[in-house]
Amino acid sequence: MSPSATARPSLGDPPQLSPDRLLPSKSLPNTTNGTTTPDLDASLLRFTPTTTPRPVPLPNSPEVASQSTCTDHMITSAWTAHAGWSAPHLQPYAPLTLSPTASVLHYSTSCFEGLKAYRGHDGRLRLFRPDRNCARMLASAARVTLPAFDPAELEKLIKALVRVEGPKWVPPARPGAFIYIRPTLIATHPALGMQPPKEALLFIIACFLPSLDDPRALPTPAPTPTPTPTKPPAATGLKLLASPPTATRAWPTGFGASKIGANYGPSLPQHSHAQSRGYDQVLWLFGPDHLVTEAGASNFFVVWRARPERGGRVEMVTAALDMGLILAGVTRGCVLELARARLGGEGVAVVERAFGMREVVEAVEEGRVVEAFAAGTAGRDLDIPVPGAGGYAARIKAWLGDIMFGRVEHEWGVVVDEDIEEEEETGGA
Amino acid sequence: MSPSATARPSLGDPPQLSPDRLLPSKSLPNTTNGTTTPDLDASLLRFTPTTTPRPVPLPNSPEVASQSTCTDHMITSAWTAHAGWSAPHLQPYAPLTLSPTASVLHYSTSCFEGLKAYRGHDGRLRLFRPDRNCARMLASAARVTLPAFDPAELEKLIKALVRVEGPKWVPPARPGAFIYIRPTLIATHPALGMQPPKEALLFIIACFLPSLDDPRALPTPAPTPTPTPTKPPAATGLKLLASPPTATRAWPTGFGASKIGANYGPSLPQHSHAQSRGYDQVLWLFGPDHLVTEAGASNFFVVWRARPERGGRVEMVTAALDMGLILAGVTRGCVLELARARLGGEGVAVVERAFGMREVVEAVEEGRVVEAFAAGTAGRDLDIPVPGAGGYAARIKAWLGDIMFGRVEHEWGVVVDEDIEEEEETGGA
Numbered sequence: 061m062s063p064s065a066t067a068r069p070s071l072g073d074p075p076q077l078s079p080d081r082l083l084p085s086k087s088l089p090n091t092t093n094g095t096t097t098p099d100l101d102a103s104l105l106r107f108t109p110t111t112t113p114r115p116v117p118l119p120n121s122p123e124v125a126s127q128s129t130c131t132d133h134m135i136t137s138a139w140t141a142h143a144g145w146s147a148p149h150l151q152p153y154a155p156l157t158l159s160p161t162a163s164v165l166h167y168s169t170s171c172f173e174g175l176k177a178y179r180g181h182d183g184r185l186r187l188f189r190p191d192r193n194c195a196r197m198l199a200s201a202a203r204v205t206l207p208a209f210d211p212a213e214l215e216k217l218i219k220a221l222v223r224v225e226g227p228k229w230v231p232p233a234r235p236g237a238f239i240y241i242r243p244t245l246i247a248t249h250p251a252l253g254m255q256p257p258k259e260a261l262l263f264i265i266a267c268f269l270p271s272l273d274d275p276r277a278l279p280t281p282a283p284t285p286t287p288t289p290t291k292p293p294a295a296t297g298l299k300l301l302a303s304p305p306t307a308t309r310a311w312p313t314g315f316g317a318s319k320i321g322a323n324y325g326p327s328l329p330q331h332s333h334a335q336s337r338g339y340d341q342v343l344w345l346f347g348p349d350h351l352v353t354e355a356g357a358s359n360f361f362v363v364w365r366a367r368p369e370r371g372g373r374v375e376m377v378t379a380a381l382d383m384g385l386i387l388a389g390v391t392r393g394c395v396l397e398l399a400r401a402r403l404g405g406e407g408v409a410v411v412e413r414a415f416g417m418r419e420v421v422e423a424v425e426e427g428r429v430v431e432a433f434a435a436g437t438a439g440r441d442l443d444i445p446v447p448g449a450g451g452y453a454a455r456i457k458a459w460l461g462d463i464m465f466g467r468v469e470h471e472w473g474v475v476v477d478e479d480i481e482e483e484e485e486t487g488g489a
Numbered sequence: 490m491s492p493s494a495t496a497r498p499s500l501g502d503p504p505q506l507s508p509d510r511l512l513p514s515k516s517l518p519n520t521t522n523g524t525t526t527p528d529l530d531a532s533l534l535r536f537t538p539t540t541t542p543r544p545v546p547l548p549n550s551p552e553v554a555s556q557s558t559c560t561d562h563m564i565t566s567a568w569t570a571h572a573g574w575s576a577p578h579l580q581p582y583a584p585l586t587l588s589p590t591a592s593v594l595h596y597s598t599s600c601f602e603g604l605k606a607y608r609g610h611d612g613r614l615r616l617f618r619p620d621r622n623c624a625r626m627l628a629s630a631a632r633v634t635l636p637a638f639d640p641a642e643l644e645k646l647i648k649a650l651v652r653v654e655g656p657k658w659v660p661p662a663r664p665g666a667f668i669y670i671r672p673t674l675i676a677t678h679p680a681l682g683m684q685p686p687k688e689a690l691l692f693i694i695a696c697f698l699p700s701l702d703d704p705r706a707l708p709t710p711a712p713t714p715t716p717t718p719t720k721p722p723a724a725t726g727l728k729l730l731a732s733p734p735t736a737t738r739a740w741p742t743g744f745g746a747s748k749i750g751a752n753y754g755p756s757l758p759q760h761s762h763a764q765s766r767g768y769d770q771v772l773w774l775f776g777p778d779h780l781v782t783e784a785g786a787s788n789f790f791v792v793w794r795a796r797p798e799r800g801g802r803v804e805m806v807t808a809a810l811d812m813g814l815i816l817a818g819v820t821r822g823c824v825l826e827l828a829r830a831r832l833g834g835e836g837v838a839v840v841e842r843a844f845g846m847r848e849v850v851e852a853v854e855e856g857r858v859v860e861a862f863a864a865g866t867a868g869r870d871l872d873i874p875v876p877g878a879g880g881y882a883a884r885i886k887a888w889l890g891d892i893m894f895g896r897v898e899h900e901w902g903v904v905v906d907e908d909i910e911e912e913e914e915t916g917g918a
Contacts, residue, residue, distance in 0.1 A: 154589075
């Protein structure tokens with residue numbers, strides 16, 4: 061453990077904490093429910109530092125593996141239909157108190173986001189496209205009639221939490237480390253009637269997740285529910301078990317594209333079944349054509365050579381968004397953008413379209429699969445299968461890592477200023 | 490308000506409270522997660538009476554309308570994968586404390602039940618087929634990898650809560666009154682990783698819901714998404730707005746048949762839209778044939794005369810369970826059983842099958858619809874449309890009411906012994 065790992069954080073003087081260093085109070089009203097109430101407003105953030113700082117867990121320790129270790133603070137803002145959003149509060153991490161009738165406990169009125177704060181090799185702390193997460197959270201909230209908010213204010217709050225927690229929990233002495241930020245919005249309205257909630261709570265916590273960035277091997281789409289039985293390819297890493305025809309994660313005109321709680325609990329039986337059989341994740345298929353949708357809670361990509369009669373080009377394929385079956389992953393979007401910009405010149409065609417397991421199985425049998433990988437934020441950013449190093453996924457992963465960890469300057473890597481120098485002057489490190 | 494409405498409850502001596510008066514400690518183990526841990530065991534119930542009793546709300550008061558007024562006590566039992574179910578605790582109603590990382594807040598790992606305790610016209614308190622609710626809750630729990638339990642023990646706990654709360658909250662002086670019992674099971678496991686929870690909490694609360702047992706009028710399936718535009722029939726009561734083709738509540742091989750949180754939050758936008766347009770509930774349709782599934786969170790029945798060329802018989806039709814699109818409602822099952830047993834002799838055919846809006850619209854246009862109604866527990870037991878009184882639904886509703894309120898003895902009406910006499914002796918009333 062580095063000396064700074066358990067050092068008391070230097071948090072500065074509470075009244076001076078001002079996200080993005082200040083801004084006048086927001087005047088934009090929120091018109092949720094047709095009334096004009098105060099919007100979420102990061103400039104009103106109050107700060108109550110913890111008096112019982114916690115120890116920083118060691119990398120790969122049991123505390124990290126538990127995925128339950130959070131940092132010293134969290135941000136909360138309560139909303140009511142009557143009064144709008146309360147002044148956000150950066151406060152000691154603490155349990156929540158909910159009425160037994162709170163909507164979220166009964167009716168799955170919740171949504172969340174997941175993004176990481178990366179300690180760069182240049183010593184600076186970065187978020188990766190946080191505007192994408194904040195915009196998506198607004199859309200997810202609407203899907204379960206949770207209140208609207210200005211996503212730019214949510215982004216400021218995320219930065220405020222990262223700014224306070226970064227120096228201690230992802231210290232400059234640990235380049236390559238990250239913490240996982242989980243903004244969550246839940247309906248706290250204490251009433252059993254089925255109705256859009258009139259009370260809600262936004263909270264933002266920062267937790268440790270294991271780093272799973274080891275190279276992993278070819279996904280194993282087996283057993284497949286396709287009419288053509290096939291023996292699965294040998295796998296040495298990430299193993300995916302195709303969902304059976306008796307289990308459907310999401311459906312068109314449903315809510316599979318929203319990051320709401322309702323997409324997760326009901327997928328756990330298949331997830332548990334897959335893990336009990338030695339697989340890592342479920343490869344979720346849809347419909348009679350066994351369309352490939354998501355791998356676990358990540359997006360799935362396959363790179364193959366088209367058949368000679370179709371030109372034989374190299375294609376990087378992933379499910380399209382138009383059916384509403386998959387989450388529009390932030391990493392997914394970046395993979396597509398980078399592949400189009402940087403691999404097109406090498407003749408790689410990037411394709412978003414519906415494709416079924418039959419196509420995947422045929423490509424495997426005909427030796428046309430180049431690689432396959434899953435892309436997401438929780439746990440790992442990009443799972444790289446065999447052939448791994450040197451492949452397209454490895455190159456994209458390196459490009460993403462360069463941005464996340466500051467080896468290159470890029471608009472997707474958003475630096476969070478932490479006053480590191482000031483800390484070193486006042487608190488030592 | 491009757492004098493007993495705000496009287497302090499006479500609860501008897503805590504150590505003597507013993508559900509179903511009693512039973513040796515259960516020896517059946519629970520084998521959730523492959524280990525043998527203590528099962529839910531009502532015989533271990535501890536009782537801590539409240540020291541701050543609450544006032545009983547007046548019928549149709551704002552406190553009742555809020556659907557947030559609960560009684561003095563609740564029952565809790567915590568579960569961990571390691572230790573199994575804890576001794577249940579009948580304790581003062583109080584907020585719950587949850588970790589911000591609790592699974593239920595993020596992943597919709599929750600299920601619940603809803604049933605009523607009815608104060609009969611004979612002064613006795615009854616539950617209506619509670620075994621059905623308890624068995625369904627066990628099935629719902631499995632659907633989101635919540636722990637298993639002996640449903641007979643859950644039923645004993647429900648009775649224990651009702652036994653304590655009945656005399657005060659649904660006093661014998663108010664025959665025809667009811668309280669709504671909400672057993673709820675949530676995953677409290679504090680970890681952000683997607684996994685079957687290793688910690689959960691069962692809680693049982695009793696709340697007031699408005700009595701909505703007024704006769705209501707013909708459901709209004711309008712606007713319909715059928716190819717044949719039709720003008721909606723005049724409606725003076727329960728109005729249903731057919732869901733549009735852009736919104737699907739549930740899917741075959743999904744989880745629409747489980748009473749889990751995930752089925753509710755995502756349906757709120759359509760519910761809210763319907764109410765903003767003056768409708769009471771959404772009539773949820775499915776697929777290209779606009780199959781009729783649920784009305785709000787209730788089951789939907791239509792009674793029509795078949796066309797003359799099909800024999801012209803009277804049919805009571807409701808969606809079948811086999812597609813997994815609807816909840817197997819307890820009231821639904823009773824309506825079917827009663828109708829088969831008591832209306833068959835009158836030539837009414839009771840039919841469970843898939844039927845689409847086109848059939849409903851055609852029947853309306855051809856003047857063949859006799860009545861339509863929704864059946865459920867929350868809020869109302871059976872919505873009776875025009876022609877209402879004298880119709881089949883009104884008769885079934887009366888039969889159900891006779892059982893619920895003790896006008897007839899029937900195995901579905903389960904009497905809960907409250908020691909009313911003893912109370913009157915010791916506490917007065």
